[in-house]
Amino acid sequence: MNGRLPILIFALIMAAIPFIPGMPPFWIVLLDNIGLAALVAMGLVLLTGVGGLTSFGQAAFVGFGAYTTAVLSTAYGVSPWLTLPLSLLVSGLFAVLLGLITVRLSGHYLPLGTLAWGLGLFYLFSKLEFLGRNDGISAIPPLSIGSYKMLDPGSIYYAVWIAVILSALVTVNLLDSRTGRAIRALRRGHIAAEAFGVHTPRAKLLVFIHAAVLAGLSGWLYAHLQRAVNPTPFGAQAGIEYLFIAVVGGAGYVWGGVLGAAIVVILKEVLQSYLPLIVQGSGQVETIVFGIMLVLLLQLAPGGLWPWLMSFLPQKAVGKKPDTSLTLPARERTPGQSNILLQVDKARKQFGGVIAVNNVSFDVQAREIVALIGPNGAGKSTTFNLITGVLSATAGSISVLGKKVDNAPPQEIVKLGISRTFQHVKLVPDMTVLENVAIGAHLRGHSGPISSMLRLDRADEAKLLAEAARQIERVGLGDQMHQLAGSLSLGQQRIVEIARALCVDPMLLLLDEPAAGLRHMEKQQLAKLLRDLRDGGMSVLLVEHDMGFVMNLADRIVVLDFGTKIAEGTPATIKTNPEVIKAYLGVAA
Amino acid sequence: MNTTIMLFLVQDGITNGAIYALLGLALVLVFAVTRVILIPQGEFVTYGALTYASLASGQMPGTAKLALAMGIVAFALDLFAARKALHGRLIARSLAANVVLPAIVLALTLTYAGQKAPVPVSMALSLVIVAMIGVYLYRIVFQPLAHTSVLVLLIASVGVHLALQGLGLLFFGAEGQRGPAVLTTAFTAGSLRFTGQSITVYGITIAFIVGLWLFFGWTRYGKALRATAVNRLGARLAGIRTSLSGQIAFLLASVIGALSGILVVPITTLYYDSGFLIGLKGFVAAIIGGLVSYPLTAVAALVVGIVEAFSSFYASNYKEVIVFMLLIPVLLLRSLAAPAVEEEKD
Secondary structure (H helix, E strand, O other): OOOOHHHHHHHHHHHHHHHOOOOOHHHHHHHHHHHHHHHHHHHHHHHHHHOOOOOOOHHHHHHHHHHHHHHHHHHOOOOHHHHHHHHHHHHHHHHHHHHHHHOOOOOOHHHHHHHHHHHHHHHHHOOOHHHOHHHOEEOOOOOEEOOEEOOOHHHHHHHHHHHHHHHHHHHHHHHOOHHHHHHHHHOOOOHHHHHOOOOHHHHHHHHHHHHHHHHHHHHHHHHHHHOEEOOHHHOHHHHHHHHHHHHHHOOOOHHHHHHHHHHHHHHHHHHHHHHHHHOOOOOOHHHHHHHHHHHHHHHHOOOOHHHHHHOOOOOOOOOOOOOOOOOOOOOOOOOOOOOEEEEEEEEEEEEOOEEEEEEEEEEEEOOOEEEEEOOOOOOHHHHHHHHOOOOOOOEEEEEEOOEEOOOOOHHHHHHOOEEEOOOOOOOOOOOEHHHHHHHOOHHHOOOOHHHHHOOOOHHHHHHHHHHHHHHHHHOOOHHHOOOEHHHOOHHHHHHHHHHHHHOOOOOEEEEEOOOOOOOHHHHHHHHHHHHHHHHOOOEEEEEOOOHHHHHHHOOEEEEEEOOEEEEEEOHHHHHHOHHHHHHHHOOOO | OOHHHHHHHHHHHHHHHHHHHHHHHHHHHHHHHHOOOOOOHHHHHHHHHHHHHHHHOOOOOOHHHHHHHHHHHHHHHHHHHOOOOOOHHHHHHHHHHHHHHHHHHHHHHHHHOOOOOOHHHHHHHHHHHHHHHHHHHHHHHHOOOOOOOHHHHHHHHHHHHHHHHHHHHHHHOOOOEOOOOOOOOEEEEOOEEEEHHHHHHHHHHHHHHHHHHHHHHHOHHHHHHHHHHHOHHHHHHOOOOHHHHHHHHHHHHHHHHHHHHHHHOOOOOEOOOOHHHHHHHHHHHHHHOOOOOHHHHHHHHHHHHHHHHHHHHHOHHHHHHHHHHOHHHHHHHHHHHOOOOOOOOO
């Protein structure tokens, strides 16, 4: 996704800076501070910008990292290098603990919840005896390699920026992987991701831990840079400040975190040192100006500065097409004796007093296209949601290959080989078509987050992308593969959803109004595709309003009206069924 | 522990809790209508309190000048926004609301500065000044950002908090202030002494809860505000001016904030930066109340106040830790009970 060259150049520039003759030592201090803030902001980019989980509590994790090494290296004389993994571990463990409580919260509970425990932990730091209460801990030993002690800001500079660049690389790698796609899908709601086997609470917890560990790393460095810690930099104000560093830089971009840190740290410094020269009076003027500038900045560039800067660069070259000669092993088939793929038996769904689906029974056999039709509000989409486990049925049962799957979660249903599309398109608009479709193959890959961060997932990843590319070409969108999904027409987005569903390697495909928004020619192509799929051994269950399309395509039709099945049969019999005509036209034939 | 101490702590808790309830209500209101998590709510509290205390002790509060300055900016923004269709009535209306009104208030404040203003006058002036600041704040900062995400609004809210807190130091100095009690009568019931001030706190809190309930349930503007809260675009299509809804929400929030400040400042010394923590405790109550329910928020606020009173008696060192950690079990319960609903976010 990202070229390695710009990062290498950036690393070389950062490495060369201390050697510039006449470089004021104070600038190096500033760069150290920028690096420390950038580490925390990078975690927030992943957590907030990409994952959609806003946290005010990151400063507390910096505190965990800093206090862990402070206590261990002063009271117990443990070497700072040994406390590094422990600092990260402590931050990570607290992230698991707090994450289990908070990441399941929806909407605005989450940021407010993090604000609350962030504050609570700050007061805890300042009250605990063994953390030195408000005075904190001083005389922390410096980092050292052999006899070389990193005592001044210039010598720890390299440790800080090596940490920043490695963390950025690891984070960028993580985002560009199977796990990363699952994370990036979180912000758009969880139903689509779960329909393809993504365990969303686990993905959220993962980004939460990642962000906390980065914050812990920043805290560890901070403790050995300052060689003293006290509670002040880990309070609510700091937590809020990290968040706006991420937002100012551009909350969706890893390098935006670094840019935001640079802007905020430098801006504060400039205001602190030059404002008193211009404005006479008390020392809070810089806070006022800082606050006002922050608001102005947001009004001018609400998306942050990184994307705004990037828009001046020439457009990136089109991504290269995956090597489609690679193949994924087929999905493991559950051995089933039954010829009946799906059996819906007296399924019922009530929402309070409304009966959306009223004891509906039908089945789908192997190599068959079944259409579910009915006027608006007939309960078709609800039936889909019952089958795919998004909703749990009030009564009745649903069996797949003769085995009951009552109330199994969506992640389990997709493992049985049932994949679906949605009536309201659920793609991630700022991901490419290829990446969106690759989410469909989520369960057919196996690389975890660690191997993704270290780039050990490439073989697995290439196969996943190859499968995605193959399905995109199969549905005829090969030319749009590298466009952002949000830039496609609604009809094309529906087709992308079909490609994503095909990536599951399903035995049964559930399509919710696939032809809506398509032109005549496109509908014919879609019909041909679905017939080919059936002839290849797949079954299709579709909801559709276009009668011409359904009558020419379906082998069998089930008609619902007000949640009740009123007819079932071949297109020819349905066309002449008086009940059906009455439901659609309101008069007896 | 004897009953007297317990009753005393409960009473203290309820008085503080009532203030948190008011602030919690304001936060819920602003969030529901504008999606802004109003961190500067605390500054409305301190501005209200310290303006009141300054006036009562014969000093000139800088907030009156700030209101005029913000009004002028708001007027300029109005002119700029309507630059293609400027007509006299619009200019006159904006001028009256944004420049003339704060100028009159400033003039009144100046006449009272130097002589110790009577309590009702100080109260009225400080309420009006903070209310104007609240409304102009929405016009200047949040109305141009109304289309952005909750996160961006939140960060802008932080920026406003920083700026206002800095200005607070500039206006009122680093010393804390206390103001005169609104009601000075007192009576005792059994071993408990009820001051007129605490009775006023209870009375005003209850009045506001009932008032808000009536406003949202029974008036056109109240319903318009609720409609805006549910669906901004839909409300606009139905002819509701969503920017007006935002201004009303900020007006109510700033009045509530200033009023809370005026009620607290005779009981506790307030500093320019006290508002943040007071506001956050209102937050705790609002979260426990789920950011949607007014009565639940009020009950939660009382619980927060009582827990705070008891923990300051038993473990004063850990007072804040306990109050903020109170949220964890609540959040835990909420997350267990949370239904798996789809959220469509942008």
